[in-house]
């Protein structure tokens with residue numbers, strides 16, 4: 264559709280809206296601030312179905328695809344990677360530089376929908392869309408990553424936990440643009456894994472768990488994790504996984520204890536109340552699996568302290 268034209272009411276599924284292809288972040292922010300019904304479109308993989316079903320009725324769609332937010336660059340601090348909000352999920356999955364620096368993000372991206380969805384869907388779009396089952400917000404939470412946002416008041420940074428603190432949506436204002444994501448880069452001794460279960464291949468997950476372990480001399484020195492599909496947003500599993508700290512390769516009994524702790528934390532949520540106990544039990548199993556894989560990927564010496 265040509266910029267500045269209102270969609271013809273005949274023959275299209277969405278309600279009528281105006282359209283502008285923003286040429287700068289400032290222009291996008293201004294258009295969003297000026298018009299209450301304005302919404303961003305990035306990859307369109309969530310927005311287009313919502314438009315087609317008229318579940319959203321923006322008066323103006325602000326296309327941000329021309330803003331060049333597809334960069335990969337070193338972060339402001341050493342050991343950080345900045346990833347532009349418009350980097351496609353397919354690139355997250357396949358780019359060797361991302362897989363090397365942040366393998367959890369690549370693994371999580373590969374689990375998002377179909378390749379055709381990932382070809383268009385963006386990192387920023389997935390984070391802002393904030394589906395409770397989405398892999399990328401969960402991975403970002405487990406990584407303790409952050410996002411940079413630009414709004415009418417300028418730029419600010421928000422942790423992944425702050426971003427997802429508002430259930431079923433994000434802490435972004437309607438006139439904010441998510442500009443980039445910052446993640447810590449993996450170093451020797453780190454390991455991570457994302458495990459999920461879907462009833463059919465490439466469906467949204469029923470539940471998923473992301474785990475990141477840091478080890479020193481073959482012993483887990485720190486661990487973090489988050490679950491999707493069990494709460495309105497990524498659920499912090501840090502406390503439930505803390506028994507791993509000080510261990511080497513996890514024993515069966517430690518993995519069972521982790522599964523039980525994660526199940527208990529997830530049971531405390533009632534978002535999906537019709538089958539919450541099953542989801543919680545599933546999350547426990549997935550957590551044990553993700554812990555095992557994470558530790559294996561650090562190549563901890565099997566003779567290290569148990």
Ligand SMILES: Cc1cc2nc3c(=O)[nH]c(=O)nc-3n(C[C@H](O)[C@H](O)[C@H](O)COP(=O)(O)OP(=O)(O)OC[C@H]3O[C@@H](n4cnc5c(N)ncnc54)[C@H](O)[C@@H]3O)c2cc1C
Pocket residue numbers: 302303304305306307308309310311312327348374375376377380383384385386387388389391392394396397398399435439440441442465466467468
């Ligand atoms: C069949 C199907 C299967 C799917 N399966 C999965 C799955 O398994 N896991 C999963 O996580 N997702 C899944 N998705 C959703 C998919 O990942 C979407 O691509 C993603 O949720 C949105 O990214 P997008 O770039 O397409 O954003 P859009 O659809 O363009 O926008 C989504 C929302 O984010 C806002 N937005 C987008 N970018 C920005 C930005 N930079 N700043 C501020 N606001 C912004 C938009 O205004 C809109 O509200 C699926 C979608 C479909 C259609």
